[in-house]
Every structure is written in C-alpha cells, then in structure tokens.
Amino acid sequence: MTAPLTPPHQPPHGSSDGPAPSPAGGAEWPPPHPSASWRAGDEAEEKQDLAAEVRQGALAAVAVTATGLLLGLLWLWLAPRVPLISDGRAVLIKDNEGEGAIGGDAVFALLALGFGALTAAGVFLWRKRGGIPLVVGLALGGLLGSLLAWGVGTLLGPTHDVAGHARELGAGVTFDAPLELHAYGAVLAWPIAAMLVHLGLTALFAPRDPEPDGDAHGAFYAATPDPVPRAAGPDDRGH
16 A cells, blocks of 8 residues: 555645744744845935935025025116216207116116125035035026126116106206116026036036945845754655
8 A cells, every 4th residue: 555645736745835934932033134125224324315405505696595585685776877968959868879788787787796706606615515406506696696787787777757856956957867777688697607617516516326236235234144054855865
C-alpha cells in the first residue's frame, strides 16, 4: 500500500505557495524599505523650504515697492521741465524745439534701471541664493514700485489743471507743464533690470548644491541585514 497523496488543491505544510509566516513579536514582515522614511522626510522638508521662500519673496516685494517712493521723488527733481505760456486765449509751449517731454521719460527709465540693479543686489546680499518665489517677488516689487513712482511724481509735480493755472497767472507768464510719463513701457525697466541682475549674481556667486553622494546610500544598504531565510519545505528538498 502506498501513502495517500496530498490533494492538488491543498499545498503541503511549509510550502512556498502560502503566505510567509510573520516573525515573532508581530513585527511587520517584510520590513519597510528604508528609503520610504527618507522620502517622507524629504517631502516635509521641501514643503517647509517652499513656504519659507514664498514668505521671503513676499517680503522682498513689499520692500522693493516701498523704494518706489524714492524713485518718484528723484524723478520729480531730475526730470526736465516743459515751459508753457498763455497768450490770453490758449496755452502754448514756449520752446517748441525743446525735448522736455522726451527727457522726462528718459530720466524715469534710467532711474528705474538703476533702481532695478540696486534692489536686485540688495536682495541677493540678503539671501545670497536664487529661487522662483524670490525672483517673482523682486519683479513684482519693481513693477509696483515703478507705478508708485509714477503716481508720486505726477501728484507732487505741477498741477494738471493747465487752463485754470494759466488764468490765475495771466497772459505772458511762463509756468511748468505737468510731469507726465508718455512712454508707458518705461515702468517695465525696473522689473526687467532687477530680474537680469539678480539672475546674473545668482549664477556667478550663489553657492552650488552639493553632489548627491551615492556611496553613503550604498553603505547603508550594505549594512542592512538580509531578511531571515525561509525554512526549506518538502518541495525544496525534493522527493
């Protein structure tokens, strides 16, 4: 007589077809991959770094915008004046060959370029690194600062009520035309200069990110013990 054979639908005891038994103590088996905890820590650190960069970008935008007040005062002081005169019936430009209007736009653009370079250098010295939030904050602050300077210069400059001012002064009296910005594209000089200068300083002087060290990861995996080998079953020993 021969021993009864194991039914084909039931694996023998200790066979590799069934689930592997858990180790003593109820610990998870197989153990989690060691890189899983690293990825979770890296993601949390990246979120914290991104939040810090956004706050720094917002602070840079506010600080740069505030300097637009100084740009407006300098523009009001340095921009050439356009003399007007009234003949009792109309207000005319006294010097038809003058370039006061064009000169006002040129002075604003040159001052904006200078402010863009200075604010970019200041932000770089403050952080000494790049980053999209910081560059966006710098550009946005430069644009808002240009608009603020435009408003300050035109508000504090000569009155815009040219006809009323001419009637008050009388015929034959020379007065200054209101300070205006005819080339609206000049407001972009500050943000463009700020971004270019900051990117250039970052490329030249910002610290480089360290190279990833693969030896440390290899050493960690080499030091990690291999899983406990499974006991050989009847199928592994052969018949």
